[in-house]
Amino acid sequence: MTHVPVPRALGAQQARTRIHELTVIDVRTPAEYASGHLPAALNIPLDRIRRALPEIRHAAQAADVLVVCASGARSEKACRILAAQGVVTATLVGGAEGWTARGYDLHTPAARDTRAGWSTERQVRFTAGSVVLLGVLLGLLVHPALLLIPAGIAGGLVFSAVTNTCGMAAVLGRLPHNRPGAADLNAARAALRNR
Numbered sequence: 001m002t003h004v005p006v007p008r009a010l011g012a013q014q015a016r017t018r019i020h021e022l023t024v025i026d027v028r029t030p031a032e033y034a035s036g037h038l039p040a041a042l043n044i045p046l047d048r049i050r051r052a053l054p055e056i057r058h059a060a061q062a063a064d065v066l067v068v069c070a071s072g073a074r075s076e077k078a079c080r081i082l083a084a085q086g087v088v089t090a091t092l093v094g095g096a097e098g099w100t101a102r103g104y105d106l107h108t109p110a111a112r113d114t115r116a117g118w119s120t121e122r123q124v125r126f127t128a129g130s131v132v133l134l135g136v137l138l139g140l141l142v143h144p145a146l147l148l149i150p151a152g153i154a155g156g157l158v159f160s161a162v163t164n165t166c167g168m169a170a171v172l173g174r175l176p177h178n179r180p181g182a183a184d185l186n187a188a189r190a191a192l193r194n195r
Helices: 012-021 030-034 053-062 073-084 095-101 120-141 144-163 167-172 182-193
Strands: 008-010 023-026 065-068 090-092
Touching: 008 012, 012 095, 023 053, 053 065, 053 182, 065 073, 065 095, 073 090, 073 095, 090 095, 120 144, 120 167, 144 167
Parallel strands: 008 090, 023 065, 065 090
Antiparallel strands: none
16 A cells, blocks of 8 residues: 655744745746745646656655645645655645735745736636626626526635635636746756756
8 A cells, every 4th residue: 555645734933944944836826926925935836736746756855845825725735736646745834825924025026027916816806706797787788597697606606615626716827827937837847856
């Protein structure tokens, strides 16, 4: 029987005291990462984590790996994916939000694009709200059957909350502004190989 390592969890204070000895992987979208990330964090979005598995496995042999996202949900999922492949990792409890709530600063590259990137959560709220508003207007002005559109969005939000998943976030994550450039992903993978 194969032993699957159990992902660990580190609080913000624990992570901060050990940040210099950790390999930090941020699994948020590139736009979220560019808006501010933990010091020395490498950006490998959740949907690309399997592609970087050999490099993450290599880095985990040299130092403990800390996986970070906005609130902790995506990093927990990434840790489970990596654990299933035999890679021991830890997730940051509360994610980047928990980090800043403790008063710790995020690193924001000075040369980043001046347009502020929206977090995935904010993009989901905007998209869901827009579709609901449009559905209500169409239902009132065109045909009452179109009120099924906002009902469907409401059902999707309930399902998302119950299962702690988000299909809309997965779809939005595939948009060009939320995708890493090949050079960015290759640079992160190269940095992991050099650990």
